[in-house]
Amino acid sequence: MNTPTAPALPVDLEQLLRRMRLPYLRKAAPDVLATARAQRWDPAEVLRVLITEEVTGRDSATRRMRRRTANFPTGKTFSTWRAEESSISEATQNSLSTLEWISRGENLAVAGPSGTGKSHFVEALAHAAIEQDLRVAWFTLETLTQTISKSKVDASIARTVARICRCDLIVVDDIGMLPAGQDAAEAFYRIVDAAYERRSIAVTSNIHPSGFDTIMPKTLATATVDRLLHHAHLVQTTGESHRLAEALAGKGVTPLKQP
Structure with missing residues (x-):
């Protein structure tokens, strides 16, 4: 009818x-x-x-x-997150999922081997933050460097950094996958320094933040990590790559139809 x-x-x-x-x-x-x-x-x-x-x-x-x-990379949320398969403890997952650490201007560093769910977990947290009417900016170290470097052309670095730091949560993903030069280290430092005790920064890395001086100039790395970890939750993931495990189990692609 x-x-x-x-x-x-x-x-x-x-x-x-x-x-x-x-x-x-x-x-x-x-x-x-x-x-x-x-x-x-x-x-x-x-x-x-x-x-x-x-x-x-x-x-x-x-x-x-x-x-x-926000420029999220994949759109992964908690709807596809398999909490029971993560090496992050249930208590830590639940605590971080409240997002109270963002309201306090605290940081989050998730370090561990490639494929252990670091980016998925942080992106899910970032999507949840938007659902709570918070603002999020997502970068890799490379895209952050590009953004800051472009502002050098017209001397608008301060305005660019201020615009990024208007977000409640700033994510820098996949630090340590490639060596970081002076420009990358400087861009990372500028954001961490400007956000210090004002905004929350979440980073994912395949190396512990204390080892950032092995991939970027030591002086900048030391100053950056000092500020990053002062008010931070440090989470370490362990285990084998979920992506590799799925690939070996034949779950990475849709099976081809036989003629």
């Missing part, structure tokens, strides 16, 4: 809602008003439902925009 279509809004009301830039309220209004008339809602209830539609719609749009601007 077809549901009857709610009558359209009067043209003048439609124009007013467009002028007031209330798209979600405008979209919901025909159905809400039809229901209100049929069920004899109190006027205050009508107003509450319509305003709630607008607020909910705007919040959802903001989260979508923040996901796009």
Whole structure:
């Protein structure tokens, strides 16, 4: 059975809602008003439902925009995270998942062998942060270096660093996969120093942060790690690569159909 279509809004009301830039309220209004008339809602209830539609719609749009601007690598969330297979203790996973450490401006460093779920776990935390209306920026050390280096051209380094540090959580992924030169070490230091005790930084690395001086200039590495770890949760993952295990088990690809 077809549901009857709610009558359209009067043209003048439609124009007013467009002028007031209330798209979600405008979209919901025909159905809400039809229901209100049929069920004899109190006027205050009508107003509450319509305003709630607008607020909910705007919040959802903001989260979508923040996901796009965060520049996540894969879109992995806790919906695909297998907590029981992680070497990170359940208590640590649960504690970090509350995101209280972000509200306190604390950092997170996750170190361990490649393929042990470091990036997946941190990205899931970052997605959860956006769901709690926080702002996130995601970088690899390479993309962070590129971003800072570009700002040197027009002498806007301070503005670029300030813009990045407006985010509640700044992620630098996969440190240690490649040697880091002076520019990379400088870019990393600038962000860690500017965010120190103000914003949260999460890093993933296949080496312990105390070993960053083996991949970048020692002076900058020492100053960076000193600030990074002062108020930080250090998590170490262990075990074999999940990616390699899946590949060896034939789970990395869709089986080919036999002719």
